[in-house]
Amino acid sequence: MPLGLIALALGAFGIGLTEFVIMGLLPEVAADFAVSEAAAGWLISGYALSVVVGALGLTAATVRLPRKPVLAGLLVLFIIGNTLTAVAATYEVAMLGRVIAALCHGAFFGIGSVVAADLVPANKKAGAIAIMFTGLTAANVLGVPFGTFLGQQAGWRSTFWAISGIGVIALIGILALVPVLKQAAEAISLRSELGAFKSRQVWLSLGVTVLGYGGMFGAFTYIAYTLTEVSGFNSHTVPWLLVLFGAGLFAGNWLGGRMADKNIDRTLLIFIGALLVVLIAFGALATSQVATIVALFLMGGFGFGTVPGLQSRIMRYAGSAPTLASGANIGAFNVGNALGAWAGGMGIAAGLGYTSPIWIGAAITVAALLLMLLAMNLAKKAPVVAELTPAN
Missing domain, CATH: 1.20.1250.20 (MFS general substrate transporter like domains)
Structure with missing residues (x-):
């Protein structure tokens, strides 16, 4: 198995954790910002809507660029967004951080799927994509329960600091393990x-x-x-x-x-x-x-x-x-x-x-x-x- 798939899966793990873990932390977030649970829920809805925008907009904007540096840049955006959420003093800043993190979501999985498929022979492409998406499933199986537990014990912001750390590790993995693949014109x-x-x-x-x-x-x-x-x-x-x-x-x-x-x-x-x-x-x-x-x-x-x-x-x-x-x-x-x-x-x-x-x-x-x-x-x-x- 190409080691680059592991780096892609780790990035998928962090992104999946960002999307889903907040569902278990909404009461803490709502209390911290003194907003209703419905308003806190917009941190989920706003993220989902921004994913769609990023999936089309950022992918189109970066389609001419080499895919490896684009993936690295998307993870930098991911780290910035989650760090901003972790330090947010107001609800509005937290929402901005969620939007920034979400913009990389669709583009990362879209471009990452192409890269994952290019790392293996033609008869193993779907399996390679599945390996990358294993990071997303692992985020649900392991990340969300532990992320929720961490947020409940050490404050919800600690979870987003941890997610930012995962993003840094995934970024290093992308830079070190994903090869530069030749792209046709x-x-x-x-x-x-x-x-x-x-x-x-x-x-x-x-x-x-x-x-x-x-x-x-x-x-x-x-x-x-x-x-x-x-x-x-x-x-x-x-x-x-x-x-x-x-x-x-x-x-x-x-x-x-x-x-x-x-x-x-x-x-x-x-x-x-x-x-x-x-x-x-x-x-x-x-x-x-x-x-x-x-x-x-x-x-x-x-x-x-x-x-x-x-x-x-x-x-x-x-x-x-x-x-x-x-x-x-x-x-x-x-x-x-x-x-x-x-x-x-x-x-x-x-x-x-x-x-x-x-x-x-x-x-x-x-x-x-x-x-x-x-x-x-x-x-x-x-x-x-x-x-x-x-x-x-």
């Missing part, structure tokens, strides 16, 4: 990168990403309410149940990467279909604690198991101009997060109960499955070579 042309969006399959892939991820997050965003109000778990057990969900993410990412290296579309169809089955079973059996535990693990596994395949698919159809399309797909994941959270919240607000987000997530997943079937059918009629031709 087309790969550093913004015009050719934009030309990738002429591919119908690129747009279909983005749609599957939004809907597939939206289905999982429609169920997951409000999972704490489902666990306590429907399944009957004590609130103190929720963090450990979320670790179980994170373990599912880890397993699904590994398995999805291995399977996608053999057949991307078939793997996506299997995982999206399996996610749909799990969500339907979860919605029907949420009052059973045993069924809920199993469903949590499987929901994380099948939901996140699509990530290596989705990222590989869009890069495949973007052809020799994959960087911007790859970044756009990272933005699509976050659009899916927002869609699922909004739709699930609408179900609760309508008085449909705390299992309604699961059923709504299942409905969104049905749409993802149908769109995937359409994409596969159209792909059979049009050869990949035609999709790979960049704009001149």
